[in-house]
Amino acid sequence: xxxxxxxxxxxxxxxxxxxxxxxxxxxxxxxxxxxxxxxxxxxxxxxxxxxxxxxxxxxxxxxxxxxxxxxxxxxxxxxxxxxxxxxxxxxxxxxxxxxxxxxxxxxxxxxxxxxxxxxxxxxxxxxxxxxxxxxxxxxxxxxxxxxxxxxxxxxxxxxxxxxxxxxxxxxxxxxxxxxxxxxxxxxxxxxxxxxxxxxxxxxxxxxxxxxxxxxxxxxxxxxxxxxxxxxxxxxxxxxxxxxxxxxxxxxxxxxxxxxxxxxxxxxxxxxxxxxxxxxxxxxxxxxxxxxxxxxxxxxxxxxxxxxxxxxxxxxxxxxxxxxxxxxxxxxxxxxxxxxxxxxxxxxxxxxxxxxxxxxxxxxxxxxxxxxxxxxxxxxxxxxx
Numbered sequence: 223x224x225x226x227x228x229x230x231x232x233x234x235x236x237x238x239x240x241x242x243x244x245x246x247x248x249x250x251x252x253x254x255x256x257x258x259x260x261x262x263x264x265x266x267x268x269x270x271x272x273x274x275x276x277x278x279x280x281x282x283x284x285x286x287x288x289x290x291x292x293x294x295x296x297x298x299x300x301x302x303x304x305x306x307x308x309x310x311x312x313x314x315x316x317x318x319x320x321x322x323x324x325x326x327x328x329x330x331x332x333x334x335x336x337x338x339x340x341x342x343x344x345x346x347x348x349x350x351x352x353x354x355x356x357x358x359x360x361x362x363x364x365x366x367x368x369x370x371x372x373x374x375x376x377x378x379x380x381x382x383x384x385x386x387x388x389x390x391x392x393x394x395x396x397x398x399x400x401x402x403x404x405x406x407x408x409x410x411x412x413x414x415x416x417x418x419x420x421x422x423x424x425x426x427x428x429x430x431x432x433x434x435x436x437x438x439x440x441x442x443x444x445x446x447x448x449x450x451x452x453x454x455x456x457x458x459x460x461x462x463x464x465x466x467x468x469x470x471x472x473x474x475x476x477x478x479x480x481x482x483x484x485x486x487x488x489x490x491x492x493x494x495x496x497x498x499x500x501x502x503x504x505x506x507x508x509x510x511x512x513x514x515x516x517x518x519x520x521x522x523x524x525x526x527x528x529x530x531x532x533x534x535x536x537x538x539x540x541x542x543x544x545x546x547x548x549x550x551x552x553x554x555x556x557x558x559x560x561x562x563x564x565x566x567x568x569x570x571x572x573x574x575x576x577x578x579x580x581x582x583x584x585x586x587x588x589x590x591x592x593x594x595x596x597x598x599x600x601x602x603x604x605x606x
Contacts, residue, residue: 262306263281270321281320283321284319285315286366292363292367295315306328313338313341316341317345340409343380346375347374349373350443353417355418355425356381358514364421367575368586370583371586373590381403381406383518384402389510389514392513392514395524396521397430403427416441419447419448421450422570423522426452430528441532443597445532446534446589447534449537529557532559533562534559535586537582537585539573541568542570566581
C-alpha cells in the first residue's frame with residue numbers, strides 16, 4: 223500500500239469520486255536486495271539505478287516494474303555500451319528485464335530480434351494475451367510503457383511491421399496487413415476472445431483485425447484505440463518529422479533528421495552518440511523504418527473499416543489538435559456496440575509518456591480486470 227496526501231478529493235459533476243484524476247503513488251516496485259555476484263552485475267546495478275533514478279537496484283528486480291520503458295531501456299543500452307563496452311538489444315529488456323538476466327546476454331545479443339513481426343513483451347502468465355499493434359513507424363517497442371498496467375499473469379505481445387526486416391514484403395492495403403497479423407496472432411492464441419491495443423495507425427489495423435476475427439466467429443473482448451481515426455483528413459495527419467521525433471525521443475527533437483539537411487549516415491552517427499530509442503539500429507534498418515512509415519501513411523488513406531460488433535475503448539489526445547480535427551464519435555458508424563472515450567491532456571505523439579500513461583493506464587487496467595473477472599465467473603459457472 224502507498225499513501226498520497228491530497229488537499230481535496232477530485233469529484234465529478236454528480237459529486238462522485240473521479241478516479242481518473244487521482245494521482246498515482248510515485249513509488250518503485252520493492253527491490254529484491256540480492257547483491258551482485260560479479261563485477262559486471264555490480265556495474266549494471268549501478269547503471270540500472272542511475273537510469274531509473276533509484277538509490278539502489280537488486281539483480282532480480284524487474285526493469286519495467288521499477289518504472290522502466292523503451293526510451294529508458296535505450297538509454298541504459300547506451301550506458302552499458304560506454305561503461306562495459308558491451309552491446310545489448312532492446313528485445314533482451316522484454317525477455318530478461320533484470321540485471322541477472324541482462325548480464326548473461328550482454329555482448330552476445332542478436333539486435334535483429336527486436337524487429338521481428340512478433341515481439342514478446344511478456345511471455346509469462348495463464349490469461350489470454352494482450353496484442354499491441356504497431357503505430358505508423360512499424361515498431362511496437364513503445365508499448366513496454368503499458369506493462370505495469372497490465373495484469374502480471376497476462377502475456378503481452380507487440381506486432382511489428384514485416385517491412386522492418388523484409389522491405390520487399392510490405393502489404394498493399396490495411397486489410398492485407400491485418401490478415402497477415404491475424405495469422406501471427408492465431409499462432410499464439412488459436413481462438414478468442416482476443417485483446418487488442420493500437421496507437422495511431424495501429425488502432426486502425428487493430429480495428430480491422432477485430433472485424434476479420436469476428437467473421438470467423440471469434441470475439442474481441444478488448445479493442446483499445448489511442449487517438450486514431452478512419453479516413454483521417456490530410457490536414458490532421460501527423461507529418462513524418464513529428465512521428466520520427468516520437469520514435470526517437472519527443473523530449474529531444476534535435477536528434478531527428480531534418481528533411482534535406484542530413485544524410486541517413488549522418489543521422490546514424492548522431493544516434494550512436496545519443497541515447498534515443500533507435501540508437502541501436504543499422505543504416506539499413508533505419509531506412510526500412512522510414513520506408514515503412516511512409517508506406518503505412520499511404521495505405522491508410524484508402525482504407526474503409528467494416529462494422530465491428532463489439533465495444534471500443536478510446537483515448538483522445540486533446541493537445542496540438544488542428545481546427546476541424548475528428549472526435550472519437552466518428553467511429554460510431556462503424557461500431558455496433560459502445561464507443562467509450564477518455565480525454566488525455568497530451569499530444570498525439572506523446573501518448574506513451576509517463577504523464578499520459580498515468581491517465582490511460584488505470585483505465586486500461588480496470589477494463590482488463592473487468593474482462594478477466596467476467597471470464598473467470600463464466601468459467602466457474604460452467605464448471606458447476
